[in-house]
Amino acid sequence: GAVVSQHPSRVICKSGTSVKIECRSLDFQATTMFWYRQFPKQSLMLMATSNEGSKATYEQGVEKDKFLINHASLTLSTLTVTSAHPEDSSFYICSATDLSSYNEQFFGPGTRLTVL
């Protein structure tokens, strides 16, 4: 099956710094990637939808200036958490859809962000 990777898998940073998370589709081209956030013992919540070559669409309540998304190629999307605060500590997960099929989303392994 299609493989999606995320890097880093785990990051610890100081409050006020920025953190970039990469999401890559390894063996397929993804026109659309989704970014989710998951707090402990909660379900995944969609943050934004990222389409290659265009601006991301953010869900209500998600600050686009704080969570910068770039989808510059068909295999790479990045999420940058700017001026991170402890409340941004969470599990960030991306998913991608294959050009040939809109029925399946392939998820990355997730990135655990801890802001001190």
Place this chain on the structure above:
Amino acid sequence: DAKTTQPTSMDCAEGRAANLPCNHSTISGNEYVYWYRQIHSQGPQYIIHGLKNNETNEMASLIITEDRKSSTLILPHATLRDTAVYYCIVRLGHSGSARQLTFGSGTQLTVLP
């Protein structure tokens, strides 16, 4: 997308079949039923999806009632590695554009030795 209702948690003995129910009484005719699972601290994993016919793959079987208002995911021989949160999601399928998945709270399946 239609809302789904799942039990919060279930236990299953190792080697036995795990039957996970899902209610989706407001499903519309062109919405598919998807199942994903999430093992602790990992990304979700696709299991299976269907429209109205029962489906089977190497991981599981999906049984959808004739009125499509509910479905059951069956893991025929559960193993300890099947312990995870299982999400039932209803979503438009061949819509011509990618659509996000809306995750509910899912069912925590615990496979007991």
